[in-house]
Amino acid sequence: MSHIEFLAAFNALDFGIIWNYRDLFIRGVWLTLRLTLLGFSLGLILGIFLGLGRLSKRKWIYYPCKIYIDFIRGTPLLVQILIIHTALIPSIFGQSLGFFVSGALALTLNSGAYIAEIVRAGIQSLDKGQTEAARSLGMPKGMAMRYIILPQAIRRMVPPLGNELIALLKDSSLVTVIAANDILYAAKIVQGATFKQWEPYLTAALLYLLLTWLASKLIAFIEKRFSTSYVPKKRRTTFADQLKR
Amino acid sequence: MIKIKGLKKSFGDLEVLKGIDLEIKEREVVCIIGASGSGKSTLLRCINLLEEPTDGEVYIEDVKVNDPKTDINKIRTDVGMVFQQFNLFPHMTVLDNITIAPRKVKKVDEKEAEALAYELLAKVGLTDKAHNYPEQLSGGQMQRVAIARALAMKPKVMLFDEPTSALDPEMVKEVLDVMKQLAQEGMTMVVVTHEMGFAREVADRVIFIDGGYLVEEGTPEEIFNNPKNERTKAFLGKVL
Ligand SMILES: Nc1ncnc2c1ncn2[C@@H]1O[C@H](COP(=O)(O)OP(=O)(O)O)[C@@H](O)[C@H]1O
Ligand SMILES: [Mg+2]
Numbered sequence: 001m002s003h004i005e006f007l008a009a010f011n012a013l014d015f016g017i018i019w020n021y022r023d024l025f026i027r028g029v030w031l032t033l034r035l036t037l038l039g040f041s042l043g044l045i046l047g048i049f050l051g052l053g054r055l056s057k058r059k060w061i062y063y064p065c066k067i068y069i070d071f072i073r074g075t076p077l078l079v080q081i082l083i084i085h086t087a088l089i090p091s092i093f094g095q096s097l098g099f100f101v102s103g104a105l106a107l108t109l110n111s112g113a114y115i116a117e118i119v120r121a122g123i124q125s126l127d128k129g130q131t132e133a134a135r136s137l138g139m140p141k142g143m144a145m146r147y148i149i150l151p152q153a154i155r156r157m158v159p160p161l162g163n164e165l166i167a168l169l170k171d172s173s174l175v176t177v178i179a180a181n182d183i184l185y186a187a188k189i190v191q192g193a194t195f196k197q198w199e200p201y202l203t204a205a206l207l208y209l210l211l212t213w214l215a216s217k218l219i220a221f222i223e224k225r226f227s228t229s230y231v232p233k234k235r236r237t238t239f240a241d242q243l244k245r
Numbered sequence: 246m247i248k249i250k251g252l253k254k255s256f257g258d259l260e261v262l263k264g265i266d267l268e269i270k271e272r273e274v275v276c277i278i279g280a281s282g283s284g285k286s287t288l289l290r291c292i293n294l295l296e297e298p299t300d301g302e303v304y305i306e307d308v309k310v311n312d313p314k315t316d317i318n319k320i321r322t323d324v325g326m327v328f329q330q331f332n333l334f335p336h337m338t339v340l341d342n343i344t345i346a347p348r349k350v351k352k353v354d355e356k357e358a359e360a361l362a363y364e365l366l367a368k369v370g371l372t373d374k375a376h377n378y379p380e381q382l383s384g385g386q387m388q389r390v391a392i393a394r395a396l397a398m399k400p401k402v403m404l405f406d407e408p409t410s411a412l413d414p415e416m417v418k419e420v421l422d423v424m425k426q427l428a429q430e431g432m433t434m435v436v437v438t439h440e441m442g443f444a445r446e447v448a449d450r451v452i453f454i455d456g457g458y459l460v461e462e463g464t465p466e467e468i469f470n471n472p473k474n475e476r477t478k479a480f481l482g483k484v485l
Pocket of ligand 1: 286
């Protein structure tokens, strides 16, 4: 296709057709959002436990967590989705439980492993003096984790968790292979029905772009609230400021 | 009060403590001196089990600390510790730093914990900083808060690991003054320090550690004016 032909094809784009299929795309957005947010929330819970397990000194906790995390991070999400949908769930329940359960489970199990590494890194980045101070005051491990370590570590986890959310949002398009009617699936259907290539897939791309843009705004807002200083804004005078007075 | 018998501690192949015997009586102030890397911190940290001894026994009031059956968290509430790097909790106000452990560990109610915190802040001269965050304080102020935080558990003994080594020179005195006052009130204290003036003035006993052994101990006069061991003499020659 020459340069001129390309521009001509571009000029001939007819997004009016897409409007006829808007319901399909709206349902697609809705499913993509639900799958991503559910997968991320459950993944967060799973990730906290896996991440803590990965830091455990007890071998029977450490190794299962480590093997799980390495397995998930070392294999493609697409393969994981297919294993879960076509093998794991049917062999446990004797039948498919539908694309939503499979998709949500796959995204949960996948993001859990990535979030575990974020949790572990966040905790390990803290000075070990914090744990020692807490323990020296008589706090048991769990209490020190809850009141001293996690509140500090969580701040450091916000930026990488934001990246993980956006990555998951985009990767959720892989559930299309198990016929989950997400955004990409809507584009495929429209493509099949209209024999147009550009319009449906460009629409899908723009919808993903819109969602990731919204997510990045939300993350920026949260990051701002968790800025580097622990002092609430209205009381933010440093020792140096006090000296000046 | 504290009894240490044949204490050994290795990190991998490196034997840091090679058999330490030491007894510390109630209300006694013991200063530990020695070159950097000689194992002073390790000795101190074996007392509240921040380090697990490789061999030997540590008793606090006749309870064996390094016994798997001992509830170490219970022991630690009786043993306050002050670190070189302060280790205040940066996400909490000064007041919360001091009240968190009494409230969560000892289940003291909030009002009572805060009343005690204000009492301790008055003692270390920082009442007006109760609602500040650690990052808003100077090093000397942070270390005084750290002392108050440890005292809030009403410990029977206080361990200090080079509490003034990370401070700018002009802030050393304010921290040492608080420790002096504590000593005068009869607190049992074990202090690792390079402040020989403080050791001379406040210590009941000075202990010199070198190469993993307790080389010499005695009153400040004995150690500083009349050291017997050659290694003690060499060390003091360098620092005094
Ligand atoms: N957690 C550790 N792992 C390995 N080596 C350590 C550890 N803590 C201390 N050491 C080593 O033990 C020796 C004594 O350390 P330390 O007790 O901190 O000495 P001091 O407090 O007298 O300067 C040093 O050589 C130090 O490198
Ligand atoms: Mg030391």
